[in-house]
Amino acid sequence: MKAIVHRANGAPDVLRLVDRDRPEPGPGEVRVRVAVSGVNPTDWQARSGAGHPRGFPETTPHHDGAGTVDAVGEGVERSRIGQRVWLFMAAAGRPTGTAAEFTVVPAEQAVPLPDGVGFDVGAALGVPALTAHRALTVAEDGPGRLRPGALDGKVVLAAGGAGAVGHAVIQLARWAGATVVATVSGPEKARLATAAGAHHVVNYREGDPAAGIRRVAPDGVDVVAEVALGANLALDLAVLRPRGTISTYANDGGGPVELDVPRHMVLNARLQFLILYLAGPRARAAAVEDVAAAVRDGALPVGEEHGLPLIRFPLHRTADAHRAVEGRAVGKVLVDVTA
Numbered sequence: 001m002k003a004i005v006h007r008a009n010g011a012p013d014v015l016r017l018v019d020r021d022r023p024e025p026g027p028g029e030v031r032v033r034v035a036v037s038g039v040n041p042t043d044w045q046a047r048s049g050a051g052h053p054r055g056f057p058e059t060t061p062h063h064d065g066a067g068t069v070d071a072v073g074e075g076v077e078r079s080r081i082g083q084r085v086w087l088f089m090a091a092a093g094r095p096t097g098t099a100a101e102f103t104v105v106p107a108e109q110a111v112p113l114p115d116g117v118g119f120d121v122g123a124a125l126g127v128p129a130l131t132a133h134r135a136l137t138v139a140e141d142g143p144g145r146l147r148p149g150a151l152d153g154k155v156v157l158a159a160g161g162a163g164a165v166g167h168a169v170i171q172l173a174r175w176a177g178a179t180v181v182a183t184v185s186g187p188e189k190a191r192l193a194t195a196a197g198a199h200h201v202v203n204y205r206e207g208d209p210a211a212g213i214r215r216v217a218p219d220g221v222d223v224v225a226e227v228a229l230g231a232n233l234a235l236d237l238a239v240l241r242p243r244g245t246i247s248t249y250a251n252d253g254g255g256p257v258e259l260d261v262p263r264h265m266v267l268n269a270r271l272q273f274l275i276l277y278l279a280g281p282r283a284r285a286a287a288v289e290d291v292a293a294a295v296r297d298g299a300l301p302v303g304e305e306h307g308l309p310l311i312r313f314p315l316h317r318t319a320d321a322h323r324a325v326e327g328r329a330v331g332k333v334l335v336d337v338t339a
Helices: 041-048 119-123 126-136 164-175 187-196 209-216 229-239 261-267 281-296 315-326
Strands: 002-005 016-019 029-038 064-072 084-087 102-106 110-112 155-159 179-184 200-203 221-226 240-248 270-273 310-314 332-336
Touching (some): 029 084, 110 281, 126 221, 126 240, 126 281, 155 164, 164 179, 187 200, 209 229, 229 240, 240 261, 310 315, 315 332
Antiparallel strands (some): 029 102, 064 084, 084 110
């Protein structure tokens, strides 16, 4: 089979297209013929070695993808052979990610993909959708699970609503009944956030963004899904309601974050840091179940018309796909594995 590998950390040029034997599924595992592989910031960070120590002499990257089960290991029902699935955390603690024609994962990490839902949707779930679910379910006064109606009466602020996680936050929050406000940096991203389903969009570079958000949510925002905590914390606190939650999954732009402790205390604010890989098996399992339900309801479409443009590369250009994600391409970067 064809696979992308890297044997050392570094720039995208360390990625190589090679021929490898098809991996065989072990007990409790399935082998998937990958159709589309999804690329996330965590993938280039792992390749570069930024906070991700190498665990294997040779690694095939990418956590997310979609394809068809073609073999199963001991203890897995043979009826799963031929099943269309989406994959998550394929490369977590394993050397075999989804940037290959075949990959092997634990059976529970290959989630059935409904007929009529394309592999592009499946490859765009994983890290973004499960992270978004976690961000929306950690509030003191909010639900621990998502379903239609779970967020009725709540206001969710999706910071960076044109990003992949922001896009999933908008879609899942809408599906669960929330009023959704998205912040963006310009008119093109405003168009994408609106297409994703945001009820209101605020350009944080113009006028008084806090006033704009407060016009929509005079009592304050219940949950902020935050992508750039250092840059946005002052705005978040200006619009957060008492006992509100700031769920931060990234700090785009980097730099230290300075906390105004009395202000957080007066608000009884919850500042929840989160990373999918350390969320715990129970939280991840709940997220997978709820995201799968949202997919069945048609709540997580992708593509330009749904607010998430697709940027495609063939397998042999996976290095260029990494450059696109590292360069902050607007949209979802996908690698077409099966021609």
